[in-house]
Amino acid sequence: MTRLTPVRRRRERRGDGLAMLPAPEGDALDLPTSILALATTLHLAILVLLRHRSRRGGPLLLLPSAGLAAAPWVAPEPVWLLSGLALHAGWFVLSGRLFAGAGSPAASPRAEAGGRAGASAASARPAPPAPARRQGFEPATVLAVVDETREIRTFRLRRPEGFTFVPGQFLMVRVLLDGKPVVRCYSISSAPEATGYLEISVKRQGLVSGALHATVRPGSALEVKGPAGSFTYPGDDARPLVLLAGGVGITPLVSMLRHAVAAEPTRPVTLLYSVKGPEDVAFADELRSVARRHPQVRLAVTFTARAPEGALSGRIDGALVSRHVPDPAGAVYCVCGPLPMIEASRALLSSLGVPAAQVRAEAFEAAVAAAATAPVRKADTGMGQALRVEFTRSGRSAVAAPGRSLLEVAEEAGVEVPSLCRAGACGTCKSRLVNGEVDFPDDLLDPGERREGWILPCVARPLTGCALDA
Known part of the structure; x- marks a missing residue:
């Protein structure tokens, strides 16, 4: 006779009824x-x-x-x-x-010898190829215009097909003033992850930037070229990222911040931002929101002139850095602002034990972000005299109107001289003066280069007839 063993059962609620299911033996744990x-x-x-x-x-x-x-x-x-x-x-x-x-998707496009020599094996990442600079200017429709402060305005542009960039890079923008094309450079403030658009944030100073503020509206078209610039997001370095911004120098750094929270959400990022007063804080609402929603992001704003009660005051100093960066020597830094701020920041970080190789800042990027808006010089009609300029390599010549730079004379003569900033900051247009005399700032090149005849045509104006190797 077969002996029957009782089966233990448990209740399981299914819908509105109860179903009896066998309970497996030994499931108590x-x-x-x-x-x-x-x-x-x-x-x-x-x-x-x-x-x-x-x-x-x-x-x-x-x-x-x-x-x-x-x-x-x-x-x-x-x-x-x-x-x-x-x-x-x-x-x-x-x-x-x-x-x-293992790499993040947006690493620096340039193998900076100093920056990478100091990186440890644990923090170094291989950098992917830099985005290729597109040939020639192309139209970009303005989609929106937003006032970040009384002086800084963001222009959202339709992103050209296939346009890629690394946070920190800039666009060249060409506009017509008095019927003549004028080029200025502006840092991209949007992140690469933004779909379908680019943003540049422009401070109203200088003739070109003033014209953008006064005339550009949604639906306008700007001619743009780029990207360019080597002051880029340190995606090839896994250490915590610290961003030091002064004034409108925030523009390339906010692109880096936006990219960091999108592409590397576990990377610690600290933004220390120095401005004159509360009304000068660009992207204020967004910065507060990012710091609130992302625990890996730290934000500190300090005011140099009109600090509200209870707010931080003074410039970025060692106490501020040490308070917000747990291990200053173990982070990588990106600094953008006026040139004196960059120099002071380098000295400050050095005093905190930060190797120079871990600090990224370039005078050109500061010039691009803080201005790149040098007023367009008009010919001083009735003053000076027209001078002949020879371009030895191309075999061309032109008459330089009073007040015109050698770069402008070259462009009017159809002579190709590579250029970017047009403000004596980037060195792209550096050329050799074969003969003649020019008005040229002494502090833009080192003495050895000046003795060899090198000048920057974008800020050099002929004093006599001269010849340029171009």
């Missing part, structure tokens, strides 16, 4: 499905963070994480559940060191 699902979710969250932090880790990152994510269903006992989570957290920390070079 198993955990409810909801707990297993929660553990799996935690594992998957760690996996996603790993992918954000090191996008090229490949199977070496995915396979262990995927295996650990399945572990709660294979071994549902509490001891194995807790052990799996601890093991996965340890793998997250370890992989951050093993794959620090």
Whole structure:
């Protein structure tokens, strides 16, 4: 006779009724499905963070994480559940060191010898190729105009097809003034992740920037060219990022900040921003929102002239940096603002033990962000005299009207002279003066270059007839 063994049953609510299901033997220590699902979710969250932090880790990152994510269903006992989570957290920390070079999608386009020589093996990342500069100017429709402060206005432009850039780079903008084309450079303030548009944020100073503020409206068209510039987001360095901004120098740095929270959401980012008064804080609402929503972002604004009660006052100093950057020597810095601020920041960071190789700042980028708006010189009619300028390499010549720079004379003669800033800051147009005398600032080139006849045609004006190697 067959002996019947009672089957233990449990109740499970299904819809509005009760279903009787057999309970597997030995399940007293198993955990409810909801707990297993929660553990799996935690594992998957760690996996996603790993992918954000090191996008090229490949199977070496995915396979262990995927295996650990399945572990709660294979071994549902509490001891194995807790052990799996601890093991996965340890793998997250370890992989951050093993794959620090796995790269973020927006690394610096230039192998800066100084910047990379000081990077440790744990923090160095291979940099992908720089975005190619597009040939020639192309039209870009203005989609929107936004006042960031009384003096800074953001122009949102339709993004040309296939246009790519690295945060920190700038656009060249060509406008017509008095019937003549004039080019100025403006830092891109939007992030590469922005879809379908680019933004430049322009301070109203100088003739060209003033004209943009006065005349450009949604629907207007600007001629743009770029990107250009080597002051870029340090995507090839995994260390915490510190951004030091002075005035309108915030424009390339806000592009970096926007990119950091989108592409590297676990990277610590600190923004220290110095302005005269509360009305001068650009992107104020957005900066507060980013700092509130992203715990890895720290923000401090200090006021040099009109500090509200209870606010930080004075310039960026060692106390401010030390308060907001836990390990100053262990971070990488991007500095943008007026040239005196950049020089002071370099000295300050050096005093805090930060190697010079970990500080990125260039006078040209400061000029681009803080102005790049040198007034267009008009010919001083009735003063001086027209002078002949020879261009020896091209075999052309032209008559220089009074007050015209050699770069302007070359362009009017159809002679190609590479140029970007047109303000004596970038050095792109550097050429050799074959003979003659020019009015040229003494402090833009070192004495050796000046003795060899080098000048910057964009800010050099002939005093006599002369010849230029162009």
